[in-house]
Amino acid sequence: MYNISSLSALLLALLSIVSAYRPVQFVKHTGESGRADQAFSLVNYYNETTQQSDLYVRMWAFRYASSAKGWASLALGPQMKGALMFITYGDPASNTLTLTVRTVDGHHPPRPIPEMKDFYSGEVPTVDVVSTRFEEYTGQFYQEKLQAKPSHLGVAEFIVRGYDKWTACELGVHNDTTKQSMIWSSNFKQDFGGDFSAERGIDMHQFGLGFGFLWADLKNALSPVAFFGPINDMESHKGVNEIGDPLVPTTEELDAGENLISQHKDALGGGSTSDSDKSTSDSDKEVSDGTDKSGADNGSKVEEPVKTVKQFNIRSLMWHIHGFLMTLSFLVLYPLGVYFLRSPRATAFNLHWTINSLSSVSVSVGALIGFVNSRSISIWHQYLGILIICALAVQTVLGWRHHVIYISPHGGRRTWMGAVHVWLGRVVLPMAMLNVASGLLLRQYGWLTVSLTVALAAVELIVLTLVVGRARTRRPAATQKAVPIGADEAEEYFQLAGDDDDEFSDSDAEGAAGDGERVNKNAEREEQAKRLAKLDKV
Structure with a gap:
């Protein structure tokens, strides 16, 4: 006789077979009053080994003239209070990009989750930071307001394991919804003064253009293989809507999703979902640990500030x-x-x-x-x-x-x-x-x-x-x-x-x-x- 967890796993496994995958991305260059300059992609993956839903997130922050100022953020939740926030900031010159996970009990600057125990004591998803880095921008986007192309991309790739465990936000976080509430915000003026620590305080987002609401289709972002979704910053949103429910997937989007799945299955040797999960997990561990299979440093070792923030500082x-x-x-x-x-x-x-x-x-x-x-x-x-x-x-x-x-x-x-x-x-x-x-x-x-x-x-x-x-x-x-x-x-x-x-x-x-x-x-x-x-x- 199946228990609840086994039935849930079977249901999600069946869902991954019959559901078609549609790439989900958000690209925001210009708000109502000016710059926003950030993007992200989402891939919803059910991990059979841990029997939980993992969210593979790739975040981009566009920087101009190698500026070290400012931050960009993405959050699961309909408002700041109780949202599970992912915030990036850093310096392209030193290739230092910090990813910090935070929440807040009201409309004021968020703090690392360990500091918010009085507000939320429920389950906290594990965030595995796979990569944080700056890359030179080689795309075609041209910012008319600044009369310049971005010089760098701040790229953060991380996995939110068991992301639907988070219950601090209103309405909760769900792995099978077509309209998951999310928010984004940014500030491109804050001078960090060289202090890019994970617990560093951040200034308020910019007014008018510096924040917004969105709804993401996580149900159709479910993939049978785990990977970080691509971002095309010259295209509009996919599987995301800023004013209401996301649109139903189009044939073109479903075809693009099928091609992505095929490419990743081929890269993993065409294994089963379980085999793909294992291979992807090993690959993620290699990049996240910064070591190859022999234990030597492969040059990509990064800090994981989410796991090292202390309650007392x-x-x-x-x-x-x-x-x-x-x-x-x-x-x-x-x-x-x-x-x-x-x-x-x-x-x-x-x-x-x-x-x-x-x-x-x-x-x-x-x-x-x-x-x-x-x-x-x-x-x-x-x-x-x-x-x-x-x-x-x-x-x-x-x-x-x-x-x-x-x-x-x-x-x-x-x-x-x-x-x-x-x-x-x-x-x-x-x-x-x-x-x-x-x-x-x-x-x-x-x-x-x-x-x-x-x-x-x-x-x-x-x-x-x-x-x-x-x-x-x-x-x-x-x-x-x-x-x-x-x-x-x-x-x-x-x-x-x-x-x-x-x-x-x-x-x-x-x-x-x-x-x-x-x-x-x-x-x-x-x-x-x-x-x-x-x-x-x-």
Whole structure:
């Protein structure tokens, strides 16, 4: 008596005999708004040895002028959530092409499947990477938008073994349907900066032309022999439709499919399905392992990033720490330091420099982590970050020197260092907040997180502007009576917020305590000046 698996195997075996094979390919050069430039072919093969359906996928990504920018992807599923995604990116110059398999729990950047255990814990198909490479393009296609022919093809050939086991996507994945839901997307602008690791974050696809839906006829893509289907990039889709169910196979398509089957059977010696399965599996293993039957390297050895992605990655953790420290500094501590400087507290200046010192330590540690963790300095987030760090170093020196001069016995006057410190701070803080948001985007945080961060930064800048405005209107009655400036007025300034444009001036100091109290404090001020002079030498 047959069990369910045996009946299923028999049914599929019979189906492979009576069904005619029709080649399935998707070619997309131009979307509604411009480039798409990717293609793929599918062959559905039932493996009698493992009694499961395997999908043989060949993916192409067209590159121009040997560009190392961008990525291309294909996915099984009707939408991003739960889709089984295959993404390629790399550099033609070094012949480095990475294939990574990912999924996602919503509409945000996908991550390698081992990182998505909280979202999906079901069966995961095994993906055998047979070949990933770049080839020089020798076809006839000419991209009118770019006025050029492609220079290279990024070619990935892989086998998704038991692909119908994947159940994370809506409607599931089926090996006998004429309308399997799939999606595709691309981005030809992302600069990977030389980091083509399997867990590398990817930027969002391009708008308008950078993504689309399609339906594939897998039932008529069933072949009695296993092979990677051909792609003719000068022809339209076959067995695939972007707006609905695929069309019924034509006589011409069926004839082409019969010729392909005959050619592959002849190449395998005309063996049975089982023999063909065994021969093809041995051939695939030889290419996938990168070794010949004697075990020697045949020169085609490639990495299999899908199988080597780790759930815990120390480099990824360090990036999160980097982002946390920068976010804490620029969205919490530095704004708090500005607020306290402009507040009417008696310890305003002490709170200001204490909080800013803690912020600077946090930024320094975060910057060190970012520098050590970066494989190269190549993107504008890094360039802006370096510029901000340099500006903060200048800020520290200017603020300290102005403070020393201002409270010295012969000080109490405005300095150019004070003015530069004020205006440099007004430029650096918003730019740093912007860089925090760009870092969140690079680390693939969701749009909700990034939007909330930008909103918080905007609110903080508005509040600080209002606080500064109130501090200006709070200027004491210094304009009513001119008072000689001494060290005590200077010290009072550094404890009370001042005018918006005269933060490092003497206007607010003139409203301090009376002359008698100043005389009593002179000794203390002079002692403080001496201590600062000693620290200044350090």
